[in-house]
Amino acid sequence: MGCFDLQQNTLRDLNAALHRQGDLLRVGGKADTQWEVLNPRGSHAVAVGVDGPLQITVCGSVGYYCGGMNQSGEIRIEGSAGPGVGENMMSGSIRVTGDASQYAGATGRGGLLVIEGNASSRCGISSKGIDIVVRGNVGHMSAFMAQSGNLVVLGDAGDALGDSIYEARLFVRGQVKSLGADCIKKEMRDEHLRLLGDLLKAAEVTDVRPEEFTRYGSARELYHFDVDRADAY
Amino acid sequence: MSYTNPTTTPRKSSKFDDYTLSEIRRAAETGLYDIRGAGAKRKVPSLDDLLFLGASMSRYPLEGYREKCGTGVVLGDRFAKKPLELKIPITIAGMSFGSLSGNAKEALGRGATLTGTSTTTGDGGMTPEERGHSQLLVYQYLPSRYGMNPDDLRKADAIEIVVGQGAKPGGGGMLLGQKISSRVAEMRNLPEGIDQRSACRHPDWTGPDDLAIKIVELREITDWQKPIYIKVGGARPYYDTALAVKAGADVVVLDGMEGGTAATQEVFIEHVGQPTLACIRPAVDALQELGMHRKVQLVLSGGIRNGADVAKALALGADAVSIGSAALVAIGDNDPKWEAEYNAIGSTAGAYDDWHEGNDPAGISTQDPERAARLDPVAAGRRLANYLKVMTLEAQTIARACGKSHVHNLEPEDLVALSVEAAAMARVPLAGTDWIPGRSQA
Ligand SMILES: Cc1cc2nc3c(=O)[nH]c(=O)nc-3n(C[C@H](O)[C@H](O)[C@H](O)COP(=O)(O)O)c2cc1C
Numbered sequence A: 001m002g003c004f005d006l007q008q009n010t011l012r013d014l015n016a017a018l019h020r021q022g023d024l025l026r027v028g029g030k031a032d033t034q035w036e037v038l039n040p041r042g043s044h045a046v047a048v049g050v051d052g053p054l055q056i057t058v059c060g061s062v063g064y065y066c067g068g069m070n071q072s073g074e075i076r077i078e079g080s081a082g083p084g085v086g087e088n089m090m091s092g093s094i095r096v097t098g099d100a101s102q103y104a105g106a107t108g109r110g111g112l113l114v115i116e117g118n119a120s121s122r123c124g125i126s127s128k129g130i131d132i133v134v135r136g137n138v139g140h141m142s143a144f145m146a147q148s149g150n151l152v153v154l155g156d157a158g159d160a161l162g163d164s165i166y167e168a169r170l171f172v173r174g175q176v177k178s179l180g181a182d183c184i185k186k187e188m189r190d191e192h193l194r195l196l197g198d199l200l201k202a203a204e205v206t207d208v209r210p211e212e213f214t215r216y217g218s219a220r221e222l223y224h225f226d227v228d229r230a231d232a233y
Numbered sequence B: 001m002s003y004t005n006p007t008t009t010p011r012k013s014s015k016f017d018d019y020t021l022s023e024i025r026r027a028a029e030t031g032l033y034d035i036r037g038a039g040a041k042r043k044v045p046s047l048d049d050l051l052f053l054g055a056s057m058s059r060y061p062l063e064g065y066r067e068k069c070g071t072g073v074v075l076g077d078r079f080a081k082k083p084l085e086l087k088i089p090i091t092i093a094g095m096s097f098g099s100l101s102g103n104a105k106e107a108l109g110r111g112a113t114l115t116g117t118s119t120t121t122g123d124g125g126m127t128p129e130e131r132g133h134s135q136l137l138v139y140q141y142l143p144s145r146y147g148m149n150p151d152d153l154r155k156a157d158a159i160e161i162v163v164g165q166g167a168k169p170g171g172g173g174m175l176l177g178q179k180i181s182s183r184v185a186e187m188r189n190l191p192e193g194i195d196q197r198s199a200c201r202h203p204d205w206t207g208p209d210d211l212a213i214k215i216v217e218l219r220e221i222t223d224w225q226k227p228i229y230i231k232v233g234g235a236r237p238y239y240d241t242a243l244a245v246k247a248g249a250d251v252v253v254l255d256g257m258e259g260g261t262a263a264t265q266e267v268f269i270e271h272v273g274q275p276t277l278a279c280i281r282p283a284v285d286a287l288q289e290l291g292m293h294r295k296v297q298l299v300l301s302g303g304i305r306n307g308a309d310v311a312k313a314l315a316l317g318a319d320a321v322s323i324g325s326a327a328l329v330a331i332g333d334n335d336p337k338w339e340a341e342y343n344a345i346g347s348t349a350g351a352y353d354d355w356h357e358g359n360d361p362a363g364i365s366t367q368d369p370e371r372a373a374r375l376d377p378v379a380a381g382r383r384l385a386n387y388l389k390v391m392t393l394e395a396q397t398i399a400r401a402c403g404k405s406h407v408h409n410l411e412p413e414d415l416v417a418l419s420v421e422a423a424a425m426a427r428v429p430l431a432g433t434d435w436i437p438g439r440s441q442a
Helices: A011-026 A190-202 A228-231 B018-030 B100-112 B128-133 B148-156 B182-188 B207-220 B239-246 B268-273 B278-290 B309-317 B325-331 B336-344 B377-401 B421-425
Strands: A002-005 A033-038 A053-060 A076-078 A093-097 A112-115 A128-134 A148-153 A171-172 A184-186 A214-218 B050-052 B073-075 B084-086 B091-094 B116-120 B135-143 B158-162 B172-173 B197-198 B228-233 B251-253 B297-301 B320-323 B415-417
Touching: A002 A011, A011 A033, A011 B207, A128 A190, A148 A190, A171 A190, A214 B207, B050 B309, B073 B297, B084 B128, B084 B135, B091 B100, B091 B377, B100 B116, B100 B128, B100 B135, B100 B325, B135 B148, B148 B172, B148 B207, B207 B228, B207 B239, B207 B415, B228 B239, B239 B278, B278 B297, B278 B421, B309 B320, B309 B377, B320 B325, B325 B377, B415 B421
Parallel strands: A002 A033, A033 A053, A053 A076, A076 A093, A093 A112, A112 A128, A128 A148, A148 A171, B091 B116, B091 B320, B116 B135, B135 B158, B158 B228, B228 B251, B251 B297, B297 B320
Antiparallel strands: A171 A214, A184 A214, B050 B415, B073 B084, B172 B197
8 A cells, every 4th residue: 555645745746656556557567556645734636647546545635626637546535625626537436525615526527526525616517427426515506518427416506507508417306596597407217217326326325315306407408509598698 | 954963972981881781781680699710800000010120230130041040949948847849939829620620630730740840739629630640739728628638638748728819818619510520529528510619717717826726737647747838818918928927837828819710709809809919018028027038938829920920929029929820821721712612602712701600612610521521631731831931931031131040039129110009019119210109208
């Protein structure tokens, strides 16, 4: 197990070491695949650009962009995460045991982001395939312009959920303060219940059932510019 | 005795000219604003309003074809381990695959590579063809993040964070459904055939303090290898340049209002942003005040067409220039040989700018396979290389005439202005006087 204390070593050395493990695995070498990061104390860009099946536990809260662009890494943040946790994640998983700030999982393309606390505004903004499961609430403008992937919220959603959404699917168990432009409530069919069941399972959420959620998605009325709908913006 | 009232020659209004009248009618008929490609078409104070003085008793010229006049430029040596070393101070600007055909992107890469300079991706991501044919490829990091992924980021030679564009500072993009082929749709992760908006703000940072952290993230992901550029539109060049430097950029790309675009509202193109000429000195001021001139490089774009434009931009303090529209013309855009086809779609060679519609007869701003096949990327790349070489020779000709052994040695002192406006903006004297409006007494 590799252990890295950010009070004693630089961020540069940490990320370089993690990248090196990915490189080693790619050439069939022997790599340290288990890592522990101590004393992050709100550092930005912790464990970014991980490219390989590493298991990384960050012991404490982090600043911006933790796990950014993750590929295959399994990152566990024992604490809260600043803005942009898991931004543009490609694959793998990130779990935040505390809360997450703005833009969690922004533009993510794949993988699973689990937030055990609440997520702030713009959670899943512009998502492109990522799955996000939030145990608590999400703030305003979540899933803004979300293109694909799934956002599951066990608590409530703030204003303008799914504004200008494309093909992403939103599942909310609690209240939605308001829906954004072109986002509507949709029927929960069997396929959605199955999908949601799988997502909850992957996120290790066992105490709620898919039937308790409401599905939201795109009305697809803004897909082609129409002057008579210009007041929707 | 009958009296006939003599008629005068019918006179059209300069305010309500033919274009304005046609635009009012078009708006009344459709209820839509006009969207088009290319840059500002109105006349604004420009580099054309400046002249070089050349040599004289006190300034000795260099011998053409004999005495060396360097043109190389290094971009990004502030923090990056691998800065870009260009042979010429002219780069190819970011133009998206989607707005341009794959063949056009390939041609741009080929032309740039033949002349030892870089080309740039655009909204929509990096294509293998483009990477394969571009020795030096700058990867744009845009608000939409279409096609953005860490593998391509690592494959790039530099990263350009796009904050704005000269044609539309503060505007996003729009690719209309007819240009969304299955390949474009897949790269952007959106359904085929729908209008695709490109966001105008980045999804995960706001303001220069966040940007500094974003830059650290990108540097960490790419192990501090690659130069990071910040591209801004010509809105507040002094502050934008200063803030870009503070945020940790290696290079600032500054795009004035004449800069081309793939598709934006006409009103945006013509009425938002400052002319390229007006942007240079404030940006250079910011760099100089921070002690960063020539350390953080300034790349200027927006309406650059020939070696004289290049030389003037460098004389005013830029390190390099970037071209979009001119490169497209070099590879065949608006070529009169397609006149009949331009006429058929209600345009004429030299005026065609409905690039968003995807019907480009020259096969450049289209995703239609039949049209795109009209552009031979090898021949078009060769044409671009020829053109870039001519521009470089022209800039060298001027530099030698001013006695400079490197194009970067050109300076404001080599210039005068033809108009009061240009003198004020470029801060060089009005020709025939020693008057710099706003700086010295008349
Ligand atoms: C067809 C076309 C597509 C463009 N696409 C992009 C883009 O994706 N991203 C970007 O930052 N700028 C884009 N631009 C702007 C150019 O990067 C550049 O700023 C501009 O073309 C410079 O001005 P010029 O055309 O007068 O040389 C585009 C311009 C054109 C003409």
